[in-house]
Amino acid sequence: MISWAAREHHRFEAAGRPFVYLVPSAAIFALDDTADAIMRRLTERPYTREELESELAERHGHAELEDTITELARVRAIGELIVPLREDTPQPKIFPLTPFPLTTMVLNVTNQCNLSCTYCYEYSEDKIVDTENGKKPKFMSEETARQSVEFMLKESGDNKVAHITFFGGETLLNFPVLKKTIAYARQRGAELGKEVDFSLTTNGTLLKPDIIEFLAENRVGVTISIDGPREVQDKFRVFHNGTGSYDVVAPKIRELLKKHRSRPIGARVTLTSGPLDIRRIYRHLTEEIGFWEVGFAPVTTSPGRGHAISETGYDDMLGQFRDLAYEFLEYSVENRHHGFSNVKETLEEIHKGMSKAFPCGAGLGLMGVATDGDVALCHRFAGSDAHKLGTVADGIDRNAQHAFLEKHHIANKTDCSACWARPLCSGGCYHEAHTRYGETSRPNLHYCDWIRGWTDVCLQIYGELSERNPAFLAQFDEPMAAERVS
C-alpha cells in the first residue's frame, strides 16, 4: 500500500496562519486548516491515504481532504513514499553553463589603508594576503586598471550592463587611477554597446569636496564602512596612531549625503563582540547621519579573538535583528521606506525562490582583481595565490574555475544536506570558512543557529507581507542587477 510523506520543509507562522518553506523547490505556501493538518501528520511519519482519511475526514470532509492531498502533491510538498524523500539519495550536482558571464568585477585599486581597524580581515592577524612585504604593488597602475576594464567587458559576455566596484585597502587612496578608470570604462563600454555601472566602498576619511563632486556627477554608488556613533566607531575604527576616526568621517559623510543625490548611499557596519545596540546604531546612521540604508555583518575572524562574537552574542544579535526586521515590516506594510538592508536582501532571495548551489557569486558572476591584475574568487581573496582564478591579461583560468566549482558545490557539504536553510545559505561565505577553518570548502557550522534563526525571521516577514501588502513584494520581480559585494 502506498504511503504519503512530507517532503523536506520548514514550517513557520506569519500573519496568524501557518506557512511552509519547501526546501527542494525553495517555494513558500500558505496552509489552510486541512493542508496544515495533513502536513503535520506527514511530518511525524508516513501515512497511507486510508490512515489520513480515518483521522482527518470527519473534521475536514472527504472531498476537501482529497483535493488538498492532490494540491499538496502537485506543489511537491508531499510525495508518495516510493523512494526515500528525505534526500537520502545524493544530491545531483548541477553546474551553471560555462563560460558564465561576469556580472561584477571588484577592483582592489590599493591594498594600503590609512586606518588600522583592529578587526580588519586584510591587515589583522587573520589576513590571507601579505600586503606589507611588497609582494604585490601597493597601488594598482593605470595600465592594470585598463586591462581590468577590458577583461570585465569581455568576460561579461552578452550582459548589457557591466558592474565595476572599486575596493581597497582604502579605495580613495588611489583616486587618480579610479577617476581615469571610470572615464576609460565608460568610453570602451560605449564603443562596445555596453553600459558600465560604478560603485565603491570607502572608510570616508578622504571624502574631499572635489571627490564628492566627481562621485555625484558620475553617479558612482557609494558604500561607507562605518560602525555607528562615536563610541562604537572609535572602538575599532582607528588611525595608525590609535585615535578614533568618527570625528574625521562624520562631517565628510554628511557633506557627501548632502551633495551626492544621484544614488542612494548605504552604510556597512561590522558587528563585533558586545554589548551591541543595533537599533541605536541603525537610528544614528539613518536619522542622525542620513544614510538611506544600513547593512550589518558580523565580523569575520578566527575564534578566540577579543572582537569575535560569542555564541550568546549571536543569540543577542538575532533578537535585535528580529526587532529591527519587524520594524521594517511595519514600515513596508505602509509603503514607507525602511533602510535595514539585511532583511530586504533576504526577502528578495526568498521571493526569487533562490536555491543556491554556491553561497555567493564569488568565482562565478563576481571576481576580485588584485593590484597586480591577478584575478581571485572575490575582493577578500584578491592577491592570494591559493585562490587565484586567472589574470586580467590572460583571462579566467577555466580549469581552475571548474575545479573550484566542483569542490565547493553544496552537494559536497554533507553537514548541510539535512539543513532546511541550505537553499539560501549553501554553507556560507568562503572567506569566513577560510578564516575560521583554514579551508574555503568547509561549511560555516559555527553560525548555523544564527543563519537558521535569521532565515526563519525573514520567512515570517515575507509571509506577513504576502498577506498584508503583497504589492510591496512586486519590487523583487525584476532580475537581480549585480552580485552583492559583502
Ligand code: SF4
Ligand atoms: S552552514 Fe549551517 S545553516 Fe548553512 S546550510 Fe550548512 S548546515 Fe545549514
Ligand code: SF4
Ligand atoms: S560572501 Fe564571502 S566569499 Fe562570497 S563574495 Fe562575499 S566575502 Fe567573498
